[in-house]
Amino acid sequence: MFRKALLGFTLLLAPVAQAAEVPPAxxxxxxxxxxxxxxxxxIVQAIQAQNSAMGALSQDDIILRDEMWRAQVSTPVAPLVNEVMNAPLSTFLRVHQEKSAGLITEVFVMDRNGLNVAASTITSDYWQGDEAKFQETFGKGSGSVFVDEIELDESTQTYQGQVSFAVTDPASGEVVGAITVGLNASAFY
Known part of the structure; x- marks a missing residue:
């Protein structure tokens, strides 16, 4: 663990897990x-609300929801996709993406099941729980950060590096979900 001073607070951060070399910028x-x-x-409140509403889902339920999402991504009738994209937190994420002046390509938030809570842009799938972005953060505890390899992202069609963070309830210290931020790789080289 190491410490990082941020806005007058000292955060205890787990070691950063990296799949790739991260440019200094x-x-x-x-x-x-x-x-x-x-x-x-x-972010914490939106995740907690979805965690409460969803409860513990079976693997079959998760896969069914992911299949529904994938089927709805390119159709005009998309209730599951619209629910996520129209969530108030999605607006919050889009504001941060817009303020980044092109550095951020996408942002999405996941609940304890690894399912999307909110997103700045439509993701190609609904369930992130089977991917390193979720497993290397949510499953690793408070302060966990994972930086994935730079690659062409299917959703954004840009070369990006995704950085993911465990999202922690400050009152309880419990990890409630995760967030992934896609960064425009060319902007940092």
């Missing part, structure tokens, strides 16, 4: 900008 942006808002109260 990207690393600086992660710690100077993203760490300031990825555990915002609005």
């Amino acid at each position: 990207m690393s600086q942006y992660i710690y100077d900008d993203l760490m300031a808002w990825v555990n915002d109260a609005e």
Whole structure:
């Protein structure tokens, strides 16, 4: 564990798990900008609301929801996709993406099941729980950060590096979900 001073608070951060080498400018942006808002109260509350509403889902239920999402992504009638994209938290995420002046390509928030709670742009799938972005953060505890390899992202059609964070309830210290921020790789080289 190491400490990071941020906005007058000292955060205990788990070691950063990395699948790839992180350019210094990207690393600086992660710690100077993203760490300031990825555990915002609005994010924590939205995750907790979905955790409460969904409860513990079976693997079959999760897969069914993911299949529904994938089928709805490119159709005009998309109740599950619309529910996520029209969530108030999705507006919050879009504002942060817009303020980044092109550095952020996408942002999405996941509940304890690894299911989307909110997103700035439509993701290609609904269930992130089977991916490193969720497993290396939610499953690793408070303060966990995972930086994935830079690759062409299917959803955004840009080369991006995804950085994911465990989202922690500040009152209980419990990890409630995770957030992934896609960063435009070309902006950091």
